[in-house]
Amino acid sequence: MYAQMVKTDGACVKSLEDMEPQERAFQERIDAGQKIEPKEWMPEGYRKTLVRQISQHAHSEIVGQLPEGNWITRAPTLERKAILLAKVQDEAGHGLYLYCAAETLGISRDEMYEQLHCGKAKYSSIFNYPTLSWADIGAIGWLVDGAAIMNQVPLQRCSYGPYARAMVRICKEESFHQRQGFDVLAKMVKGTPAQKAMVQDALDRWWWPSLMMFGPSDDASVHSAQSMAWKIKQNSNDELRQKFVDQTVPQADYLGLTVPDPELKWNEAKGGYDFGQPDWKEFFEVIAGNGPCNAERLGARRKAWDDGAWFREGLAAHATKAEQRRTAGQAAG
Amino acid sequence: MSSEWPLWEVFIRGQHGLNHRHVGSLHAPDAEMAIHNARDVYTRRNEGVSIWVVRSTDITASVPSEKGPLFDPSNSKVYRHPTFFDVPEEVGHM
Numbered sequence: 001m002y003a004q005m006v007k008t009d010g011a012c013v014k015s016l017e018d019m020e021p022q023e024r025a026f027q028e029r030i031d032a033g034q035k036i037e038p039k040e041w042m043p044e045g046y047r048k049t050l051v052r053q054i055s056q057h058a059h060s061e062i063v064g065q066l067p068e069g070n071w072i073t074r075a076p077t078l079e080r081k082a083i084l085l086a087k088v089q090d091e092a093g094h095g096l097y098l099y100c101a102a103e104t105l106g107i108s109r110d111e112m113y114e115q116l117h118c119g120k121a122k123y124s125s126i127f128n129y130p131t132l133s134w135a136d137i138g139a140i141g142w143l144v145d146g147a148a149i150m151n152q153v154p155l156q157r158c159s160y161g162p163y164a165r166a167m168v169r170i171c172k173e174e175s176f177h178q179r180q181g182f183d184v185l186a187k188m189v190k191g192t193p194a195q196k197a198m199v200q201d202a203l204d205r206w207w208w209p210s211l212m213m214f215g216p217s218d219d220a221s222v223h224s225a226q227s228m229a230w231k232i233k234q235n236s237n238d239e240l241r242q243k244f245v246d247q248t249v250p251q252a253d254y255l256g257l258t259v260p261d262p263e264l265k266w267n268e269a270k271g272g273y274d275f276g277q278p279d280w281k282e283f284f285e286v287i288a289g290n291g292p293c294n295a296e297r298l299g300a301r302r303k304a305w306d307d308g309a310w311f312r313e314g315l316a317a318h319a320t321k322a323e324q325r326r327t328a329g330q331a332a333g
Numbered sequence: 334m335s336s337e338w339p340l341w342e343v344f345i346r347g348q349h350g351l352n353h354r355h356v357g358s359l360h361a362p363d364a365e366m367a368i369h370n371a372r373d374v375y376t377r378r379n380e381g382v383s384i385w386v387v388r389s390t391d392i393t394a395s396v397p398s399e400k401g402p403l404f405d406p407s408n409s410k411v412y413r414h415p416t417f418f419d420v421p422e423e424v425g426h427m
Contacts, residue, residue: 169357315363
């Protein structure tokens with residue numbers, strides 16, 4: 001997902017009986033559905049896992065602006081351009097909500113940027129694929145934001161207050177993103193055969209990377225079990241992937257598109273689709289930094305940070321001077 | 334790095350004559366920029382008619398672990414709630 005394969009701190013899930021009183025009281029509050037707030041006591045593992053998960057989520061929102069930003073200057077109409085601008089601006093906003101939530105756990109903004117820029121922190125694998133045609137912008141909204149919604153809706157009930165509240169804001173805005181993407185494609189499939197072919201090509205390229213967003217199967221994972229006990233993860237990766245496929249295939253049918261999976265088949269007994277597995281070798285390659293656009297994306301982020309240094313410093317210097325003038329004025333008066 | 338812009342807490346008054354309400358925080362070099370940034374980050378969909386920003390370091394908060402003793406005095410005063418008192422049915426609405 002936007003946070004994939006987040007390592008959990010905690011060797012195994014402890015039972016309530018095995019916990020020290022403080023940790024036990026903490027776990028009982030989580031079990032009772034209470035929210036944990038910034039300055040309250042929490043196990044170090046809970047804090048560290050959340051910092052990793054929220055910052056990775058934030059980085060994904062910020063890096064996620066790049067593939068779409070690629071088409072702002074080439075949008076087919078002024079209206080589409082304005083819509084895409086607003087969508088990309090939302091992604092920046094989502095990144096900022098999440099960075100602030102992570103900061104309440106004691107990590108600074110600059111530390112998080114540093115971790116992203118040096119390659120230590122991850123962001124979602126999906127943003128390391130190129131946007132080759134206008135149909136890709138539609139496919140990203142429809143599939144990528146669609147997959148993100150699947151994951152983010154349950155995160156609104158996450159046990160950590162600031163993260164849950166950020167997710168509420170994000171989910172409110174995310175629906176616009178998915179619909180604008182679907183709208184782009186719905187228009188294109190009614191166009192010329194070449195335009196329709198462009199949409200099919202976009203689906204062919206984005207389908208499997210979208211399924212990879214949920215991460216590999218995690219049913220037997222310790223990380224997953226601990227994160228679920230802490231209520232910072234609510235559903236297994238496979239559960240969410242199934243939900244996404246079940247929701248998306250009928251939409252592809254409506255658009256008259258073919259999902260590029262020969263194994264895709266309705267399974268009446270389970271009331272859902274059977275489908276094939278993404279190429280997990282490709283997924284691990286992309287996560288390891290060897291995807292088609294990893295270098296380009298990180299390069300763009302580093303350049304933006306470095307090129308903006310004079311501006312950040314200039315505004316800080318201006319603020320300091322203005323403050324000095326104010327206090328000097330007060331002393332004199 | 335010490336050059337990080339300070340953190341500001343953002344409070345927004347919604348459309349309907351409500352109190353300003355905490356919505357989140359952001360970094361900005363000064364108060365004026367904080368208001369501008371808050372407009373872009375927290376009111377992209379007409380969520381507010383007024384914005385307050387306060388430096389996070391200027392906020393004093395109660396200590397979560399002292400929640401018990403801090404709020405204890407009000408626990409025993411159930412008579413502050415109108416439902417504490419029985420009103421005879423014949424009296425009607427009161």
